[in-house]
Amino acid sequence: MKKITFLFGFFILSFAALAQQATVMLTVNANNFQPLQTVIFDANISGSNIANVVLIGSDGMAQADDAAPYQWIFNLPNTVSGQNSFKVVVLVDGQVIESNEQVIAIKPVLSSIQSLSFEPGSTIFLFPGTSEQLRLVGLFTDGFERDLTQAAMETVYSENIVNGLAVTAGDSPVITISADGRVTETGVGSADVVATNNGKATIQRIFVEAVEDDVAGLTDVQEQAIGTDPYNQE
Numbered sequence: 001m002k003k004i005t006f007l008f009g010f011f012i013l014s015f016a017a018l019a020q021q022a023t024v025m026l027t028v029n030a031n032n033f034q035p036l037q038t039v040i041f042d043a044n045i046s047g048s049n050i051a052n053v054v055l056i057g058s059d060g061m062a063q064a065d066d067a068a069p070y071q072w073i074f075n076l077p078n079t080v081s082g083q084n085s086f087k088v089v090v091l092v093d094g095q096v097i098e099s100n101e102q103v104i105a106i107k108p109v110l111s112s113i114q115s116l117s118f119e120p121g122s123t124i125f126l127f128p129g130t131s132e133q134l135r136l137v138g139l140f141t142d143g144f145e146r147d148l149t150q151a152a153m154e155t156v157y158s159e160n161i162v163n164g165l166a167v168t169a170g171d172s173p174v175i176t177i178s179a180d181g182r183v184t185e186t187g188v189g190s191a192d193v194v195a196t197n198n199g200k201a202t203i204q205r206i207f208v209e210a211v212e213d214d215v216a217g218l219t220d221v222q223e224q225a226i227g228t229d230p231y232n233q234e
Contacts, residue, residue, distance in 0.1 A: 022047035022092040024099035026055075033106045035078045035146075043070035043099060047092035058085040079144050081106050083152035105152045112141045116148070116195055116202040124183070126175075126208045131184035134177075134204060136195050148197055151179040160192035160203070167192065174208050 029040040041055055043065075054064045055072050059082075063072055070088070083106075088099040119135045126132060136155055138148040148155050157179065159172040172191035177183050183193055185208045193204040 022095060022097055024088050024090055024092070024097050026086065026088045026099035026102050028086070028102045028104060031102070031104050033076060033104060035076050035080055035106065035108055037076055039074045039076060039104060041072040041086065041088075041102070043088045043090070045070060045088075045090055045092065045097075047097075049093050050090060052089075052091040054089050056087055056089055076106060078142075079146055081108050081146040081148065081153060083150050107153060108138075108140060108146050110138075110154055110198040113138045113148075113198050113200050114141055115139045116197060116200045118193075118195070118202060118204040121204075123205050123207060126183070126185045126206060128185060128188070128208070128211055131182055134181040134183060134193065134195075136181060136197075136202070138197065138200070149181045153197065155181070155195055155197045157181060158194045158196075160194060162190040162192060162205075169194075175206050 023044075023046045025044040027042050027044070029038075033039060043053065043055070045053065045068075050068075052064070053066070053070050054062055056062050061084075065072060083103065085101050085103045087101045090097050090099075116136060116138050119137050124132055124134075134149065135147065136149045137145050139145050147153075157177045159170065159175065159177060161168050161170045161172050162174075172186075174185065174187045174189040174191040175183050175193070176186055177193050181193075181195070183206060188208050188210045190208075191206050193206060195202050195204070
């Protein structure tokens, strides 16, 4: 009985040792790129019974590789830009293992920016408790438009205070804007978001509307929650 107990304990320790040895290391050939360059990811996986090796990007991309060496090669198109993080998820010895994270930035030649614009460009309406992600696009001298929304693209956001027809630079009491272009309401009224990059600038007007009771006695938020039209005052 002692021998059986010893062997059983040995197998437990051996399995635990294998589990501890299972590792996934993700490497990339660089962290900063320009359009038309090549990105190469390599995954070094230790352990036996390796299966379901998938490279996952923060933008929702997922691509599997079913045989060693585990490698993913991407030839960047001319219009791509932005920053994303990547990791590998793999099944090793029956366990789901995640790799370290690699962050890459694809930055076009910013000195070639001709103009900036927000898309879709129409006035944005917010309500108390809401926010919205803005999208900033740059038109370049090669005729292509590229996404410059993120701070990694060297875009800087600021606010204008809007008081009737008067517009002054400064922190607005109506909104806040994040480094990556998410606008969040902080009060009722109007404000501007100003985006600048490489000496170019553009402005997005934001209106924050109060939530009021309608003739049915429900707030707009309550009407949206039950699926009725909050803008119907009949």
